[in-house]
Amino acid sequence: MEIVDRDWQTYQDPTGFSLRHPPGWEACRHATGAAFVISPDQRAFVLLQEMSTLGGAMPVNMVQQGAFPGAAILQQAQAGQLAKDNNGRLSCYVKFRFPDNAPGLALVACEPFSSLVWLVSVCAAREPMGLQNAASLLWWITRSYRRLPNATFAGSAPVAPRADGEPPRPPAINLGDDFLGKTVAYAPMPAGPAPVATQPQTAPPPVVQPAPPVRPAPPAPSPALAYDRFTEPQMGTFQIDVPRGWQVRGGFLHPGLGDRRLFVEAHSPQGVSVFLGDPNFPQIFYHNPMVWGENFIPYPQGCTFLNLAASGKKLAQYYLKNVAPQRLGPIKTVSERDRRDLAEASKRRYPHLAAMSVTAYEVSLRAGNRSGRCVAMANGNKGAIFGDNWIGNVTVWLAPQGLEAVAEQVAKHMEESFAITPQLNQIVMRDEAMIAGNGHAAVVNQQQWFNGQQIAHRTQEQIGDVIVQSWDHTQRVNDQIFQHASDAMRGHERLYDETMGREYTAAAGSNYYWIDNTSGAVIGTNTDTPPDYQRDYRLLKKL
Secondary structure, three states, X not given: OOOOOOOOEEEEOOOOEEEEEOOOOEXXXXXXXXXXXXXXXXXXXXXXXXXXXXXXXXHHHHHHHOOOHHHHHOEEEEEEEEEEOOOOOEEEEEEEEOOOOOEEEEEEEEEEOOOOOEEEEEEEEEOOOOOOOHHHHHHHHHHHOEEOOOOEEOOOOOOOOOOOOOOOOOOOOOOOEOOOOOEOOOOOOOOOOOOOOOOOOOOOOOOOOOOOOOOOOOOOOOOOOOEEEEEOOOOOOEXXXXXOOOEEEXXXXXXXXXXXXXXXXXXXXXXXXXXEOOOOOOOEEEXXXXXXXXXXXXXXXXXXXXXXXXXXXXHHHHHHHHOHHHHHOOXXXXXEEEOHHHHHHHHHHOHHHHHEEEEEXXXXXXXXXXXXXXXXXXXXXXXXXOOEEEEEEEEEEEEOOOOHHHHHHHHHHHHHHOEEOHXXXXXXXXXXXXXXXXXXXXHHHHHHHHHHHHHHHHHHHHHHHHHHHHHHHHHHHHHHHHHHHHHHHHOEEEEEEOOOOEEEEEEOOOOEEEEEOOOOOEEXXXXXXXXXXXXXXXXXXXX
């Protein structure tokens, strides 16, 4: 027996959409921005969501990839076979689990509204309730769904009544076999308020709630977003797609060696903002386990890195606490969670990350009168023990009430379209060459410092022994005089290597003497410059 909507109730949402639903059911705007209708016993629900960038995406892929914001409701989803009716609507059944881990079954449908806009609809119920008449329920609700401006239908064009005055019949859908290989057959509805009414009947009085305060609806975004290719204007280091007509700012900041910051932000006329990267926050880090605290630490190679462990969670928490308020104002955290799905998707997109430790973390937040999310991604080295030089970045989007889905779509599109250019690779190569050169010089300076410390130590020992050894000072002076006289008669010069602590004897007659560190040969010169600059010489001291 088919469903009719004569006794259905109309729901008008303050954000600008309306729909009709069975008696006793309740409707509202879901946190994802979708229209949401739930049964009286809260064991079944319907969700409607407009999408402007799906193209011809299939419901099976949309569920598996989480391609629409409402897919977050379908926890641990497994999609079945695809079905298509003669009106162009695509659908599939999905097994999933509710947040409380209870099993559920859903019918997901996707139908065209225009060449670029699709309406995604979901009818879901807890098992073993099943989904009897789910296709008809979705058909009737989507036909009643309207949104501003101009009360436009978001589903297919309105269906005219039949000539006999009866309501139009929902289209027949050939569902075929489900993904378990069995014929689609679902258990009848249990006793009590049913999520799908099979005939007009007296319904229990609806729950009357006070009407929400009337708020001006935010301007509706364009249903079909177009994008332009944006090239970073300073150095041409990256390219990215940005929504046409939005205010866009982006650039490249190079505060020091090894510190390269790529950033872009886009703002819509309706108040949606998307931020990729932040010029005030580094994107390259070094975690030194021997140093305590999350501080900026200078290194002898000429680099300064934030000492932060390679973790998407730590990256998000540090950014939102120490940097984001300067850009977004006071922030209130609503919820947070790991995003292993994003980390795995990043590995699939960039094969070189497969051998790395990739983590992603998401924080839902509010800033002023807008809500949004911050997603932090960290790419570290597996098994790093003595230090980890890693790369990470943050993406933030904020939107007024009702426009969250638009912000999330734009952020996802921008991230997927981001591409670096050869100009950035050249800057990276120059950085690495200078860091390597500075590292070599740092090693030499460290050796010289060590040598200086040895000399200073010997000097301190000598000063400490002056009083004790003063009695033999005259004798030692006389010994040196006699030794010099003896050396002069024999034509020898006694020399001392202060670095190695060794004595040498060489032919007299030169003002300066040098030792070749490679061959050990002693060479004399009349000036204070080495014999040549092709070999490593060290100046010896005359005794």
